[in-house]
Amino acid sequence: MNKSVFLGTLAATALVAGLAQAQTTLETVKNRGELVCGSNTGQAGFGAPDANGVWQGFDVGFCRALAAAVLSDPNAVTFVPLTSQTRFSALASGEIDVLSRNTTWTFTRDVDLNFTFVGTNYYDGQGFMVNRELGVSSALELDGATVCIETGTTTELNLADYFRVNGMSYEPVPVDTAAEAQQQYLAGACDVYTTDISALASSRAAFAEPGDHVILPEVVSKEPLGPVVRHGDDNWADIVQWTLFALIAAEELGITSANLEELKAGSNNPEINRILGNDGGFGEMLGLDNEWAARAIAAVGNYGELFSTTIGDQTPIGLARGLNAQWTQGGLLYAPPFR
Amino acid sequence: MLLYDQRYRSITIQIFALFLLMLGAAWLIDNVISNLRLLGRTFSFNFLSQTSGYDINQRPIEYDSTMTHGRAALVGFLNTIILAIMGCALATVLGVLAGVLRLSNNWIISRLVTFYVEIFRNIPTLIWILIFGAVMAESMPAPSAFRGDDATSSMIFDAIAITNRGVYVPAVLFVTDLGYLTLGPVAPSLNWLLVIAVIVASLFANKALITHATRVQNATGIRPKTWWKSILILLVPVGAVFIALGAYLEYPELRGFNFAGGVHLRNSFLAMWLGLGIYTGAFIAEIVRGGILAISKGQTEAAFALGLQPGKTMRLVILPQAMRVIIPPLISQYLNLTKNTSLGLAVGYMDLRSTLGGITINQPGRELEGMLLLMAIYLAISLTISGLMNVYNSRVKLKER
């Protein structure tokens, strides 16, 4: 319980409205000395507290990088676990500074809900997982199936559309959390478990017999997942956006947490120099200092490192880079130039 | 000064307090307006007429993902009502049974019932709902266990299939279809309306029969035998309607992934129904027991002294008095159960909270309007129930003169 906030609320409640002065998000974060980041309530690999209550994962890593960039301390982050239902109001109300919780970039969310999607940190798509015993090899054979689905997500709408377009019927079993969905699916209460393929893989990795379950080849939707901020504070949106791009560009340019110190001393690649703050004064343009990107990379590594330590091949989640490889490797990751 | 005048002091203070309250309310509304402006949103219920885009598994009325959010909310509302009515019925039956049995002389059964009452009363209903959900999903056989020659499970009487996706029971269908009655958004089947109308008429006829019997008893002292007439009145007309419409049973059978045909009672519904019904039943048991115990022993003794048999003593002397004690707390239990149906999301039951207050709020992102509407509907349901029950209560209440 933050006492100044508590007293402030008492005072505000007792007095009149309009006491709050318009403060930019950056100022708020700096004054608070802490970044408040909306995260998943618990999805292995992407964002979940470990046994000691420390948040770990891919989306969590991005918040740590952002905190390192803005506040020079990757641990100056409070994670607010949000369900798919509470995430948007938490962001709209200012309870959190940035939402980094596998949230799909859609038109209505961007335009009607007045949020700004700063980019995509994971290109995903909705898929289906079934038990191998069923002998199903294509999603088009799923007519009449019982489908477990997390409610309040875009997957629900995609599912309805997909089955409607293909003239198939299905029985939705809505569940509240990923844990509940896995439980129902494993118990056989539904034939099919549908969600983003990354999450399917992460669930399957946690099963006792991962080999018994197949993820069907059909990808029924585009799910670009990325960090979200409120509409209207462009400077803050820029900071979040370019922190993401810095991580992506760092991988492309070969900046890793291992060779960071060496490259910071100076490199003959001018773009590396600009990212790491040796040249161009880019950090100051953002309202930060010039070391910002270097700190972000030092905190979690570049995009590739973050990917491989949280959800990559070596982890139990075991996701391949696929669409999330650099554009030079046939993927979709493409950071605009630092220039 | 008004403050020092005894006659006006109370009014003055009240007006002052009311003024403060209104100021507070104005402040809140002003905040809402400025917040909405800040977020660039308008306050409107237009989203109710937008396409919902999501499917609902339990649909008492016709619905699919191309219909509107308003329609989805209506489906959720009907699901809430169905659950509340079924839950109250189960809770009442269980509660009365357990309340009476707990007073039984049979040591073992009164202990068993005490165990039931205590264990359900003292553990949160949400845990019970989750437990019933888990039992249904984990312990029952999958539909595939019914398949093939070496099936490990079989249907009860070839009619009821208990699977981990819910219970399938036979459905009553009609050969002759009278069509549908279009009543705004809902279109109930005329067949069923006819059946219900006949049942209601039979009930009234039966009541008239009993009133007549009582009148005869009052006049002559001999009560005519009515039980076989009652049975005839209650069963024959309904049976006739069913035969005339060509009613038959549709049995569930395994088709594709799942059972098809019959009525599908989904896990989510069963978990909610059993969880809420059995939980509330434990409370009702205590109310019933308290009600019976509250009637002083003198009443029983007086009834025996009048020569009434134990059964009649219970029916004519104890219960009418006990009802007066029982009904007010019973009303609040019904209300609690109805409000607890909003826990449906925990097991994925698509009630009002899960449709209007869940997916609909989340898809167009209209949480302010959605939540206000949701609360208004729950308030209306609660007030209706307590209003109806209060009317009943005032009818059985002791008339004090």
Added chain:
Amino acid sequence: MSDTHANTVAYVRNEMLPPSDAPRSQTGAVKWMLENLFSGWANTAMTLISLLVIWWALSSVGPWLLNSVWTAGSLAECRAILDGATGACFSVITNRWHQLLFGFYPPHLYWRPVLTLVLLFVALAPVLFPALPRKLLVLSALYPFVGYHLLWGGSVWFPISVALGFVAGFVAYKLLLKVNNLLAIFGAILGPVLWWMFVAGQIDSALSSALPLGLEFVRSDRFGGFLISLIIGISGISLSLPIGILLALGRQSDMVFLKPVCVLVIEFIRGVPLITLLFNDSLLLNYFLPPGPAFDLILRVIIMVTLFASAYMAEVIRGGLAALPKGQYEAADALGLDYWKAQRLIIMPQALKISIPGIVNTFIGLFKDTTLVVFIGLLDPIGLSNAIRADTNWNGIYWELFIFIGALFFIFCFGMSRYSMYLERKLKTDHR
């Protein structure tokens, strides 16, 4: 006569028979069983059915419980130890019970919540046992501040400066009482408000910088498990009591303007499910407050739960007020007491006493309802059980967690309900 018999009639006994034992069916266990279990065919049938149910329950649960594994590190390990036999895997509890009790509260500070709970009983003692000296009530009044400081930590001056607000109110009341009764009440309300708005902040920051005393600060998001249920339940019920009393008095009164307001508030809150109110906390509250960051979620939940409980409390107390004979009110009037004095000295002590069982029942209900906070993302025991089940090690476990959580709730609620029954019995004698 007896002499004649003794001598003349050979077949007439002349000494008493030794008393023989009562027939088997009329004594001991057999009699008891005949009377209580097999007194008629219906009873016999019920007994047999009950025995069948008990046997079925024991035979299905017994082996599972007896075969429990307590030491494995994951569900897979558990299954390996069991090797195909049925058995519970309570290792999940031994592994995670700290988390289920305290959430993510820093382990080296576990003594603080425990001490808070112990102190709670100390603080409750003067309230529950009238035999103790009245002066001890000061301890109860201080408890909320001590409890807050122990749980959250931070600077010791913050709770002190807030507490001083109440002192300010009291002083204002005492001073103005000499002038005018009504003015004193205004003073008692305005004093603390002004204090908190203008003075408390300064005093707090001044004292904390001059003399930084305090415990290690623990953030709200570290709270979880039963700790959160207890905090919400206990603060909700204790804060709702005064509000509930005011609402009940308002509803009972004949104030033209305020009575409808009280009725409206009570009926509205009782008419909607708690979960929609909680959702307002996380979804709507920000619309109703000035733009800016919302305050702590736990605090918001406590406020909402307090409001919710107040409405129920008001109805319980209204019942207590209605149960008081009218003579009590008239007697108070006859003594010339004004409204507040009559309430304080005559009506409330009796009405509250009658309402105690109802209050305890409201508390039990509220405590059970704290499980609903899982829907807004607080990690109460059920929320934590979801998180544990999402963990790779424990994917697929549920019975053991439900049994543990259910058992803890049961112990707490059952204890409370027994206590309320004891109170009911104790208070009954006073009125009959």
